[in-house]
Amino acid sequence: MFDSLLFDLMLVILIGMLSQWIAWKYRMPAIVVMSIAGLLVGPIFDLINPKESMGDLFSPIITFAVAIILFEGSLNLDVREIKGFSKPVGRIVTFGAFIAWIAGSLAAHFLAGLSWEVAFIIGGLFIVTGPTVILPLLRQAKLKPRPAAILKWEGIVVDPFGALLAVFAFEFIKFINSEVTLKSLLLFFAASAFAVFLGWIAALLIGNSFERGAIPEFLKAPILFVIVLFIFVLSDEIMHETGLLAVTAMGMKMANMRLTTLNDVRHFKENISVLLISGIFVMLTASLDPEILLEITNPSIILYVLAMLFIVRPLSVWISTIGTELNVREKLLIGWIAPRGIVALTVSGYFATILLENGYEDAELLTALTFALVLSTVVLHGFSIGFIAKKLNLTTTDESGVSIIGGSRFSAALAQSIKETGNEVLLIDESWAALSEARKLGLNSYVGDILSEQIEYHIDLTPYRYMLSMTKSDIYNAHVCADFVPDLGRDHLFQTAFHVGKDIETFTISGGQTLFQPSISIYSLEERMHAGHVIRKTLITKQYSYTQYLRERDDKSILLYILREDGSIEFFTPKRELQAVAGDAIIALTSPAKTIERVKERLDVENGGSGLPYEKIEELFTEDTNGNRPTIPGDAPQSKK
Template identity: 65%
Template sequence: MLDTVMFTLMFVVVLGIASQWFAWRFQMPAIVLMSIAGLLVGPIFGWIDPSESFGEMFSPIISLAVAIILFEGSLNLDFREIRGFNKPLYRIVTFGAFIAWVAGSLAAHYVAGLSFSVAFVIGGLFIVTGPTVILPLLRQAKLKPRPAAILKWEGIIVDPFGALLALFAFEAVMFIDGEVSLHAFLLFFAAAAFAVAIGWAAGWGLGWMFENGNVPEYLKSPIVFATVILAFVVANSVMHETGLLAVTAMGIVMANMHIASIGDMRHFKENISVLLISSIFVMLTASLERETLLQIFSLPIVLFVLTMIFIVRPLSIWLSTIGTDITWREKMLIGWIAPRGIVALTVSGYFASVLQESGFPDAEILIALTFALAFSTVIVHGFTIGPFAKKLNLASSEKPGVLLIGGNIFTTELAKSIHELGHEVCIMDQSWQHLSLARQQGIPTKVGEILSEQTEYNMDLTPYPILVAATEVDSYNALVCTNFVPELGRDALYQTALQHADMKDFHQSLGGKMLFDETSTIFHLNERIIRGQVFRKTQITEQYTFTQYLRERAEEALLLYILRANEKLEFFTANKELQASPGDTVVSLTPPVKEMAKRQERIEADRLKVIEEENE
């Protein structure tokens, strides 16, 4: 076994990120690949054992990683996001969580065979889903905003409360058995309040310092990073698992202070979280023992997992959302998706040991029980969330839509051509007047500032994975593209050619890909439309190849984009030549000569047909 600390650390990080890349490349659930990779290199082949390599540092590393991941998730919990559906969300994280606790505890006792005391504790822990599993699934499935927001908020809010609920259940069991005094039992609530106070104070204090210029820009992310660890450790030192509550409170406070630099911090934390999630999943699964893997296939554990997936979760969602405006489709999806992740795996190990020490021998199966539930839900929900959401019409269209920034003649005609090919499209501009032509053509429009923070909450950008900035201001186009690099990626961002030569050096490091060619400024494109040039769609076939099309096209024709046979849209750019294959459709902006010739040919063919019919 190669168990040196340096090798193990390298292997875990590389394997985790490689799993993420393979998941992206082959459109598979990332958490599934990470879990399988950990099992293969750990208990199955025995190449690494992180728990043995890291020794006493294993649990602290996992705990700190979970704290950072949970903070990053809570940093996205802006209350403006849940306007209009805060009632069902509140019911799910309160009444729904309580139902899941009671039903899960009953299932653990009557199905898995645990004693009431142990079942009562582990039932509280199993209400968690958490950002470590929910966020990768949402990134993969691309759900519509409301179900995605509900699942995200539920996962992040319930994550610390699930651990605290299990801790509360344990303290209650110890109090009923006479192992702890009433004073010690009440100390649990004081510790939870203390954790919230620490998180609130840390979040508000940092926000105030940032807004008043007391921290330089380059130190903001490092200071946040250090404060998260500080708040987690201080709260956890008072009572186990309350640190998760502290970092969640800290993130929510900072998210709702609307700090100017929150976006940069969020992107930094998101990158760190991807690295941590990848590594931690591999570490946990690679550290499992073979006996634990064999134990999860026992009949009571299998039946318990099935009960949790098909009865407990749907029941808690359907009962808790009675009387709300949440649709039956949303209930079906949310009631199905509840993967368990890192918090459940790590905290169950803690309770397995303390419960056994307290005289509950049946707690020895908690690790196997938790892993069975976590791995099963990760696999099942990872592979089904996308197809199930599409079946319920709660996923964005498979055909990539295009968001055009700037209302003018060219963007209107471009949007019309994309719309006619069956793809979603929208033109956005600050001016109502600039969008009048698009409205007349029946093209979806949106009046507003794409860079405004309000746009994120007032407009669903999920259907538009491609953005084209085509206003008359080059610097604004570049700013829009640069702003959306973290969300969409640079490969999905385009802007029209620069109007001034001295802007080209500026464009090398900022902005999106330059559309079409270096001469196609928005003024040049608008002028082409005014001169009567038209959008022409040409199907490439085995008989009519792309090479033949290029040879026969009009000299002034401008290649715009290709609609691939798999419905993928690709724009021609100044620095990349595209090749079309049979089944693809090439769209170009061409002089109307060929269109007039084709129209004349059709008229002549119709005339000859009429003559033939008269002769007959």
């Protein structure tokens, strides 16, 4: 319709982002939606062909995009994150990756009919299991911590190295074929070492500049972006194909420098990475030749995909994890789940161009072959992981874990009460200071932005069924709930009431439910905490019914949640009428006056009715200089029953 490069670029970006939104909205793998969209506008309806319209620009755009994507991925490779389960992860990403490379290469040669050169290159590339695909699947399946952690970190650690292994395979094959001399091969390894050094130096310089404040805030992200591209191009000009190694080394070094300012550029790198992944993926699928696309139905390619699914992956996992603490059920699941992601397809397109330029004609099949493997693994693993995990009893049994967004005195007190019920609880806030009360109480906490895409690289949200957004930004709370609706469902998402003094329905973005009964803002909750209000537990019995409790409770008390007899919890909301039965407990925020009255009655009984002066009782609720309040006499600790 419109024959212009500008229109094609606009359409590619638009389709990519629309695909991402549809995938988020309907809880589908983004790569599947983008695949279908790219095929529809490209080889099926022939609306655009980015490779033809962009001409000489097509390959550099793909190359730059891969460099940025790999740098962004390598920024997550903090070695501290895998210390707890380093043995199985270390085996899988080293010995297991080597087995997968060799076995995958043999399958590509003997089953798919690729030449040895192309087979070993694509075999190296297919050791990756993309984190952009695996993380949503893990969240969906709610796996137990160990298999979830291993799958998660395998994807993160291996992802940047698949392309590098393919590069080394390419150079080694050329040496074996006498296309390059031993001197040239040694020169390549020397250049590779220099690329690592170049990336390392660049990370040191830019990281220290960030820490010293030598670069203003508004320039940090753009300068980092430009430096990454500069290092990539410089290394690649010195020796072709070493640029990817340089930017990966740069990202890994920055990830382990403990930079306090690294979070300042997080949103930029996430946004640019999502934009590039979406655009590049649509470009590659839309540029597929219809004849090559038909090759996906070729029996040899289908046989290759089946071999990768049912032989190569299980074999590499089972052999590499011999002698580790993994049991048979965990090996079965990990050996099945290995979805290839967007990075595999984008990098394969990059190598297809290089190999074709070097005279390897069968490299034309690389994109189609990769597409077949990526689509089949994403679909099969995406729809089967939950079912198989349940059959193998590898899903978490924790049904009432709670993540609380927003650090405050009240949120820490609420988290402490939930922890005492035996349920998992985690507090998350962007501010270290806001979580100080949580740290005093020994609660699990994490400093970060819950809306960041990278949050799941660092913490496992699987055990937390409920999410309470209680920051002091009402709009942020609403956005948190709206963002997690596809993952948790609206019934499990809550936010504190807006504090603007108007009808909340006027302001609520489609997302979670308003917390507590009656609804109250986090500001009012904090004021009550500072006024001496406390969180109390009241057991409902046959003699003391829920109706009696409601009749006798203080008018100022706030109903927080019900602790069921089986240990599960349900939160009160203004629009939801909960009923408690004998064996349940009501957790509420009560005023100090009501609490003092109840303690006076208890002390009267304990002292034979002799009573205690009111001033003495009031001392029980007087905070010390550290803000601590003594335990109320007679209070029973919260428990599951």
